[in-house]
Amino acid sequence: KHTGSRRLPPGPMGLPVIGNLYKLGDLPHRSLHRLSKKYGSIMFMRLGLVPTVVVSSPQAAELFLKTHDDVFASRPNAQAAECLAYGNKGLAFSRYGPYWRNIRKICILELLTNHKVEYFSAMRKEEVSNLVKSLRVAAKAQTVVDLSFMVRSVIEDMTFLMLFGRKDDRFDFKPGLNRRFKTTSKVLDKYLEEIIEEHVRDARETRATKNIDFIQVMLSLMESQNDSLDRENVKAIILDVLLAAIDTSSTVIEWTFSELMRHPRVMNHVQEELQNVVGNRLVDESDFSKLSYLDMVVKETMRLHPVAPLLIPHESTEEIMIDGYLIPKKSRIIINIFAIGRDPNAWSENTEEFYPERFIGTNIDFRGRDFQLIPFGSGRRSCPGMQMGLAVVRLVLAQLLHCFNWELPEGTSPKNLDMSEKFGLAVPRANHLLLIPTSRNAVNE
Numbered sequence: 001k002h003t004g005s006r007r008l009p010p011g012p013m014g015l016p017v018i019g020n021l022y023k024l025g026d027l028p029h030r031s032l033h034r035l036s037k038k039y040g041s042i043m044f045m046r047l048g049l050v051p052t053v054v055v056s057s058p059q060a061a062e063l064f065l066k067t068h069d070d071v072f073a074s075r076p077n078a079q080a081a082e083c084l085a086y087g088n089k090g091l092a093f094s095r096y097g098p099y100w101r102n103i104r105k106i107c108i109l110e111l112l113t114n115h116k117v118e119y120f121s122a123m124r125k126e127e128v129s130n131l132v133k134s135l136r137v138a139a140k141a142q143t144v145v146d147l148s149f150m151v152r153s154v155i156e157d158m159t160f161l162m163l164f165g166r167k168d169d170r171f172d173f174k175p176g177l178n179r180r181f182k183t184t185s186k187v188l189d190k191y192l193e194e195i196i197e198e199h200v201r202d203a204r205e206t207r208a209t210k211n212i213d214f215i216q217v218m219l220s221l222m223e224s225q226n227d228s229l230d231r232e233n234v235k236a237i238i239l240d241v242l243l244a245a246i247d248t249s250s251t252v253i254e255w256t257f258s259e260l261m262r263h264p265r266v267m268n269h270v271q272e273e274l275q276n277v278v279g280n281r282l283v284d285e286s287d288f289s290k291l292s293y294l295d296m297v298v299k300e301t302m303r304l305h306p307v308a309p310l311l312i313p314h315e316s317t318e319e320i321m322i323d324g325y326l327i328p329k330k331s332r333i334i335i336n337i338f339a340i341g342r343d344p345n346a347w348s349e350n351t352e353e354f355y356p357e358r359f360i361g362t363n364i365d366f367r368g369r370d371f372q373l374i375p376f377g378s379g380r381r382s383c384p385g386m387q388m389g390l391a392v393v394r395l396v397l398a399q400l401l402h403c404f405n406w407e408l409p410e411g412t413s414p415k416n417l418d419m420s421e422k423f424g425l426a427v428p429r430a431n432h433l434l435l436i437p438t439s440r441n442a443v444n445e
């Protein structure tokens with residue numbers, strides 16, 4: 001064969017065996033962004049022994065996630081997934097194939113439907129109102145609150161209510177997606193078993209109840225789908241949803257607050273919009289369609305601080321030529337949306353600036369059709385929880401911004417606010433965001 005027509009994409013020279021791992025550093029999305037400026041938007045490297053392709057422009061992302069989506073819809077056998085309690089039986093890390101397709105269908109048609117998003121709206125409002133009440137106490141005393149912690153707690157509560165119908169004595173999920181999970185998996189398994197048993201008992205006693213929380217939905221599917229879904233599967237899916245829902249939504253809120261604290265002009269504008277649209281009552285999700293500036297602020301935050309800057313790794317299932325380059329079978333595909341959000345060809349020159357007005361007059365949205373902004377991915381593997389996540393993010397943000405003014409603690413100014421990141425599948429702030437609330441308006445609670 002003529003080798004010239006079957007060349008790999010350009011990339012840094014690898015060292016034998018350890019390949020280019022050493023180049024990635026503490027913040028791989030940033031190192032890979034720098035490398036892509038030198039080698040281009042389709043870049044090849046070996047991470048350990050794994051052939052890896054890094055994609056860093058909207059046009060290239062479209063080739064991988066839309067034009068040839070069917071070839072790149074699998075997942076590598078992730079170390080993270082092996083550490084989890086149920087191996088690859090969940091959704092996020094399982095390989096492309098009939099098993100994944102069935103579970104994905106269940107998630108989309110039964111668990112994460114618009115109907116479900118709406119159904120839980122009253123629950124979300126109540127949980128956020130409770131948070132507002134406790135913040136009122138802090139506001140009165142003018143104490144510093146750990147906003148990162150409080151936001152995470154309210155989102156954990158909402159997620160537990162949605163999945164299990166309860167939020168008390170919940171399992172501590174703090175360890176997140178890392179090796180420690182293996183050691184905690186027995187405790188976790190016991191917890192999930194207890195909850196399932198409780199639901200089975202309840203179902204037996206009250207035959208007629210509707211399928212409300214996720215466990216109830218899954219139990220009735222287990223009955224109707226016979227063999228294709230067992231308890232292990234149910235536990236694996238529930239765990240996936242827990243992990244996918246909590247860190248992501250809290251991280252978006254934390255970064256939005258951080259940028260608003262650094263940009264008082266934008267903060268004032270958001271609060272004015274809330275005052276005009278909502279007035280002296282609490283925000284309701286039915287207000288969202290009129291909060292267009294808030295919407296732009298969330299988009300701008302996710303452009304600069306994508307929660308999952310490298311999405312979840314994809315894997316190719318066959319050899320394929322893309323844009324004149326050979327992509328070997330079983331390559332790991334990393335879509336660097338952190339780099340895409342900063343691509344000057346897509347966003348003009350001021351890409352590092354937080355400037356929500358850039359979205360005025362555009363139709364760019366989150367649905368994955370506009371490849372310059374894909375914080376939820378795009379195509380077959382895109383996030384099935386997008387609507388649920390956006391509802392949570394918008395409500396918590398809007399309510400906290402409507403009810404309170406926020407100040408940085410003494411010694412911190414908008415200019416020197418620490419913005420360090422901590423890398424993982426999700427990239428939150430390295431240090432919690434500490435703020436002082438002051439009650440803003442006489443809201444009728």
Ligand code: HEM
Nearest residue numbers: 092244245248249307308311312375376377381383385389
């Ligand atoms: C604002 C919040 C959220 C963001 C930014 C987000 C983002 C993402 C991203 C980037 C992916 C990977 C896409 C890819 O690999 O191409 C993903 C996958 C996934 N997300 Fe989300 N997500 C959010 C909230 C949620 C919520 C609330 C749920 C569930 C209740 C959820 C469930 C999932 C699942 C199950 C997957 C795996 C899909 C698959 O592999 O087929 N996410 N999400």
